[in-house]
Amino acid sequence: MEDMISTKKAGYVTIIGRPNVGKSTLMNHIIGMKLAIISKRPQTTRKRMMTVYTEERGQIVFLDTPGIHKAKNALGEYMDRTAIGTIGDADLVLWLVEPSPGTGEGEKAIADILKKANVPVILVINKTDTVKDKEIQPVIEAYRDILPFERIIPISAKHSIGKEELLSAVFSFMPYGEPFYDEETLTDETERSIAGELIREQLLRNLSEEVPHGTAVEIESMKEKKSGWFIDANIFCEKKSHKGIIIGKEGATLKKIGTAARLEMEKLLDKKVTLRLWVKVKKDWRNDEKSIRSFGYRDDR
Numbered sequence: 001m002e003d004m005i006s007t008k009k010a011g012y013v014t015i016i017g018r019p020n021v022g023k024s025t026l027m028n029h030i031i032g033m034k035l036a037i038i039s040k041r042p043q044t045t046r047k048r049m050m051t052v053y054t055e056e057r058g059q060i061v062f063l064d065t066p067g068i069h070k071a072k073n074a075l076g077e078y079m080d081r082t083a084i085g086t087i088g089d090a091d092l093v094l095w096l097v098e099p100s101p102g103t104g105e106g107e108k109a110i111a112d113i114l115k116k117a118n119v120p121v122i123l124v125i126n127k128t129d130t131v132k133d134k135e136i137q138p139v140i141e142a143y144r145d146i147l148p149f150e151r152i153i154p155i156s157a158k159h160s161i162g163k164e165e166l167l168s169a170v171f172s173f174m175p176y177g178e179p180f181y182d183e184e185t186l187t188d189e190t191e192r193s194i195a196g197e198l199i200r201e202q203l204l205r206n207l208s209e210e211v212p213h214g215t216a217v218e219i220e221s222m223k224e225k226k227s228g229w230f231i232d233a234n235i236f237c238e239k240k241s242h243k244g245i246i247i248g249k250e251g252a253t254l255k256k257i258g259t260a261a262r263l264e265m266e267k268l269l270d271k272k273v274t275l276r277l278w279v280k281v282k283k284d285w286r287n288d289e290k291s292i293r294s295f296g297y298r299d300d301r
């Protein structure tokens with residue numbers, strides 16, 4: 001069928017930006033489901049995550065990426081590499097920023113990467129619910145000169161403002177083509193990998209300072225039985241002192257983390273979940289390439 005011309009669109013969009021600007025929130029909001037984990041702490045997302053959005057206009061494959069930052073360890077370098085690596089293959093980049101007119105080194109570094117990439121870029125100013133309307137124009141002015149953006153669109157991913165305008169703009173940059181995935185597909189992530197992320201999300205939400213950033217989660221086993229799912233997981237941390245903090249007094253902290261993660265898993269899997277957690281120490285793993293790979297942070301995905 002050489003002459004078949006699709007009237008629908010299909011393309012790849014990567015969502016990039018500094019940590020904590022709301023990339024994962026935006027992606028979840030567009031697909032209408034919580035698949036990517038979210039926390040108020042920077043560097044929540046560690047791997048790229050693909051989700052698929054399908055509607056009458058066509059299909060958009062979104063990539064949520066780790067926040068681009070000044071890496072302090074090998075894991076951070078992996079995260080930056082992952083985020084930057086999605087740009088070249090995308091049909092469009094959404095660069096998400098805070099609604100603040102102060103652009104510094106971090107923004108300049110991202111602009112420099114995008115300048116070299118030769119991919120259309122839409123600047124998305126997120127979290128506009130946190131500022132007054134008149135404060136948005138100065139943000140637009142601050143960014144306008146650092147890169148020739150196709151569009152600049154203010155939104156609030158959390159309060160569902162600007163989504164339709166953003167989607168229309170995104171579709172206008174998508175090529176015509178047949179969908180890549182069937183319309184039921186939402187992601188290529190496994191339930192196992194999302195279950196691990198839901199535990200990490202609770203580590204980020206319930207622990208402070210460096211402790212959660214030094215953790216990794218490994219799902220040891222995940223079995224579906226008639227009565228529900230049975231999941232055993234290991235939480236790795238960097239130091240013995242961190243292990244004590246994660247477990248907490250009489251196990252209270254670990255219990256809180258486990259209960260919250262289990263409830264999120266039950267929502268996702270729509271079944272009862274029995275979750276058992278173990279805390280282990282893997283010294284300074286964030287600087288050990290082999291450990292990083294063993295936790296699933298691999299360049300081939």
Ligand SMILES: Nc1nc2c(ncn2[C@@H]2O[C@H](COP(=O)(O)OP(=O)(O)OP(=O)(O)O)[C@@H](O)[C@H]2O)c(=O)[nH]1
Nearest residue numbers: 019020021022023024025040043044045067157158
């Ligand atoms: N007020 C407000 N908060 C938002 C909005 N979007 C996201 N947030 C909050 O910003 C924080 C970070 O959100 P994430 O979606 O995890 O940010 P991210 O860019 O994916 O962060 P990393 O994965 O660390 O790079 C969370 O506390 C969100 O609830 C928004 O539109 N308005």
Ligand SMILES: [Mg+2]
Nearest residue numbers: 023024044045
């Ligand atoms: Mg994220």
